[in-house]
Amino acid sequence: MRSPKDFFAPLALGAPAPVREIPVTPSRMIHFFDPGNEKMAAKVPDIAKKVDVLLGNLEDAVRADRKEAARAGLVAIAKANDFGKTQLWTRVNSLDSPWVLDDLITLVTEIGDKLDVIMVPKVEGAQDIHYVDRLLAQLEARAGLTKPLLVHAILETASGVANVEEIAGASPRMQGISLGPADLAASRRMKTTRVGGGHPGYLVRTDPAGEDLTEDRTTYQQDLWHYTVARMVDACAMHGILPYYGPFGDIRDVVACEDQFRNAFLLGCVGAWSLHPVQIDIAKKVFSPSPSDVAWARRVIAEMGDGTGAVMIDGKMQDDASVKQCRVVAELADALAADDPELAAAYDAATKEVLG
Ligand SMILES: CC(C)(COP(=O)(O)OP(=O)(O)OC[C@H]1O[C@@H](n2cnc3c(N)ncnc32)[C@H](O)[C@@H]1OP(=O)(O)O)[C@@H](O)C(=O)NCCC(=O)NCCSC(=O)C[C@](C)(O)C(=O)O
Numbered sequence: 001m002r003s004p005k006d007f008f009a010p011l012a013l014g015a016p017a018p019v020r021e022i023p024v025t026p027s028r029m030i031h032f033f034d035p036g037n038e039k040m041a042a043k044v045p046d047i048a049k050k051v052d053v054l055l056g057n058l059e060d061a062v063r064a065d066r067k068e069a070a071r072a073g074l075v076a077i078a079k080a081n082d083f084g085k086t087q088l089w090t091r092v093n094s095l096d097s098p099w100v101l102d103d104l105i106t107l108v109t110e111i112g113d114k115l116d117v118i119m120v121p122k123v124e125g126a127q128d129i130h131y132v133d134r135l136l137a138q139l140e141a142r143a144g145l146t147k148p149l150l151v152h153a154i155l156e157t158a159s160g161v162a163n164v165e166e167i168a169g170a171s172p173r174m175q176g177i178s179l180g181p182a183d184l185a186a187s188r189r190m191k192t193t194r195v196g197g198g199h200p201g202y203l204v205r206t207d208p209a210g211e212d213l214t215e216d217r218t219t220y221q222q223d224l225w226h227y228t229v230a231r232m233v234d235a236c237a238m239h240g241i242l243p244y245y246g247p248f249g250d251i252r253d254v255v256a257c258e259d260q261f262r263n264a265f266l267l268g269c270v271g272a273w274s275l276h277p278v279q280i281d282i283a284k285k286v287f288s289p290s291p292s293d294v295a296w297a298r299r300v301i302a303e304m305g306d307g308t309g310a311v312m313i314d315g316k317m318q319d320d321a322s323v324k325q326c327r328v329v330a331e332l333a334d335a336l337a338a339d340d341p342e343l344a345a346a347y348d349a350a351t352k353e354v355l356g
């Protein structure tokens with residue numbers, strides 16, 4: 001284990017100094033595209049204007065015989081475009097694959113100055129992050145980069161979940177973690193066949209009213225991902241990095257997608273993945289606090305003065321802890337509104353209604 005004193009020292013001579021704090025910029029949706037797919041790539045400049053994060057995916061969902069094309073496509077797209085405030089991320093192939101070494105060498109060398117975050121799939125423990133950490137430092141030094149690349153891990157193996165706290169704290173490069181429900185289900189030998197979302201068989205049933213167990217009894221579908229998302233959120237919060245729900249594979253079911261995203265938002269996640277253009281607006285809606293919640297939060301903050309003591313607002317007790325929650329919502333709203341005049345106007349109009 002490295003000494004805590006060395007934690008923020010560069011891992012290669014000439015590599016940029018690691019960041020001390022993870023930048024918290026909007027990342028409500030991480031929009032996935034295959035850079036080797038010409039139809040998708042053609043849409044990227046327009047999509048970039050609507051999303052917080054664009055991610056060139058090189059791993060699963062890219063056919064084995066299209067891996068080089070995807071990598072070359074991402075280099076070409078990054079060189080040809082300036083995406084302004086929209087971040088550019090990539091998901092490289094897994095560390096046991098024949099492609100990842102060339103992914104990292106090519107991307108850092110060719111477009112390391114354009115990339116913000118490198119997403120690493122199938123992370124099993126801190127050792128995987130340490131490997132990427134040192135290699136990135138060597139490549140950054142060789143490429144003369146001045147800003148360190150950040151690393152995002154996908155939580156999609158049983159050992160990754162068991163080791164999630166050490167993964168979150170494995171390097172100052174760690175930017176965040178996303179849930180990978182499909183690989184995680186396979187790794188755990190869950191008996192689902194879906195990419196995220198619920199399952200009608202995972203339920204609880206009300207007790208019988210009498211002796212007849214066969215009578216109609218209400219059932220409630222449960223969230224298969226609650227434990228993992230909650231654990232991931234705690235690990236990320238503990239280490240000052242950001243948690244994300246991952247993909248929702250039933251593209252057609254925009255209603256259940258919104259529900260799953262909202263569960264993650266309420267539990268502490270900052271964003272989710274959009275796999276198809278139709279999921280972009282869902283993520284934007286869900287991961288931007290609602291105007292009425294923002295107005296309420298601003299009212300509680302205003303009425304709580306220095307933030308201590310207890311007051312009654314509309315019959316509800318507010319104290320030091322509730323004002324802290326309200327600050328989380330209000331600060332997120334301010335950060336999002338700073339770049340979005342429409343959202344800013346909606347928040348201000350709702351606030352005016354309650355505060356006058
Ligand atoms: C689902 C698919 C096949 C449906 O693709 P489609 O072409 O059949 O759909 P469509 O509705 O007909 O598409 C309409 C138009 O939008 C385009 N389009 C469609 N999607 C996109 C996109 N993302 N970005 C930009 N453009 C897109 C598409 O090319 C088409 O263009 P056209 O009108 O010119 O014909 C397609 O949307 C797709 O391939 N999406 C990305 C899938 C992906 O990245 N999967 C990997 C992430 S999930 C994962 O890996 C799991 C995880 C975490 O690892 C774990 O849980 O283990």
Ligand SMILES: [Mg+2]
Nearest residue numbers: 060156180183
């Ligand atoms: Mg996966």
